[in-house]
Amino acid sequence: MANVSVEAMTSAEMGKLWATYLFNNYSGYVLTVFEHHAADEQIKQLLQRARQLGESNQQAVKQMMQEHQFPIPEGFSQQDIDLSAPPLYTDPFYLYYYTKMASAGLEFYVSTMPLMTQPSIRKLFNGFMTDTIALLNELVDLKMSKGLYVKPPYIPIPERVTYAKSANYLSGFLKEKRSLHALGITSIFNDIQFSYVMHAYLLGFSQVAKNEEIRRYVTRCSSLLSELTMELRTLLEDESIGAGLPTEANVTASTRAPFSDKLMLFMSNQVMSVLIRLLGRSFSETSRHDLSVLYMKQLAKVSTLAQDGMKLLLDQGWFEEPPQSPNRQQLIRQH
Structure with missing residues (x-):
């Protein structure tokens, strides 16, 4: 009651x-x-x-x-880790x-x-x-x-307030590209840092996962994160903007899993979920056509991977359902 x-x-x-x-x-x-x-x-x-x-x-x-x-x-228990x-x-x-x-x-x-x-x-x-x-x-x-903090790039402080004068501000393909603005640089930098660290995270999973399907899945996720890191770094390098990497974030040579396959699959899906939110926010802050296309393509790839991960969780019987509203049509049929 x-x-x-x-x-x-x-x-x-x-x-x-x-x-x-x-x-x-x-x-x-x-x-x-x-x-x-x-x-x-x-x-x-x-x-x-x-x-x-x-x-x-x-x-x-x-x-x-x-x-x-x-x-x-x-959720999870002590059985999902091996100290x-x-x-x-x-x-x-x-x-x-x-x-x-x-x-x-x-x-x-x-x-x-x-x-x-x-x-x-x-x-x-x-x-x-x-x-x-x-x-x-x-x-x-x-x-x-400890000298481990990677600072965002520096750019000069503007000399005065300026206004964009034409739709060329949005261009990024055939016409001359405008330079990246501070918000766009920040989004790209943040996405690079996240992708680089999480690539290492999932690379570790790919070394130790026992289930072959799960190992293939986390390897695909890790590869996509590596690809995204390189693509976004190229954007900044093309405009002579330096972007350091957290290169001390390394994976050891261990092949023995400290986490269960269930926990690693769940965490991989969490990484994809956070990445979707990051890319979506970056997409909203680009204001340049070429960057919008780049983010849409990457969002499509990440969304596909997230769906594949969800299917694996369902296949293994590991997906714990969030609270749901009643299925009214099902209730009507049962009456």
Whole structure:
């Protein structure tokens, strides 16, 4: 029987709490492995704080779900990691990887806040945002102190305010291309950094996945990320804009899996999902026809891969369904 003293959750509150629980659930096991293998004490301590924060967030969401008698997602367990496996990545990789995933988490929390109706749930997500911002500041400071921070490109400060005078501003094919603006450079740079780090992440999966189909899938994902990195770097190099790479984010020679195939397939799909959001945002900020076409082509490729990954999850019986509305036609047929 429903608890009548608790305000009913909206679909947005259900969906976002469900997604938040799963995000903190799977990332907690990833961080457990990374923390276990980190040799650098400062990196290990930061990963420990990140893991503890995720566990606290997951527990807070679980409590909120229980108050509303909402089924707790199953997610992943200790059985999905193997701490006895050798390290699959180098220490710097852990910082680069978690910076990207914490940034994705922060964007998720920011987009969630305006959709939350209940004050208690808004307070919950407000806390998640505050804690994630503090953690990201720590990550940046630590990377800076270790010489691992890759800065975005520099361009000269404009001498004055100017206005575009014709539709040539949008051109990028037959006519002379205008130079990239700061927002476009930032998007391209951010996409390069994400693609490079996640290429290494999934390359590691391709070395250790046991299931042949899953190994082929993560290899395709890794190859696409490598292709995207090179294509976007060429865009900047063609305009004499330097873009450094997090080259310390390396994969070891290990062929023993620290993660289960189920967890690696799920994480690969998460990477594709975040990449779709990044490319979509970059597409909206290009204002140049050639870049719009490039992003549309890459979005189509990533979307196809994401669908293939979803089919694999379904085939394996590993896809845990989000909360759904009733199927009215099915209910009518059953009557």
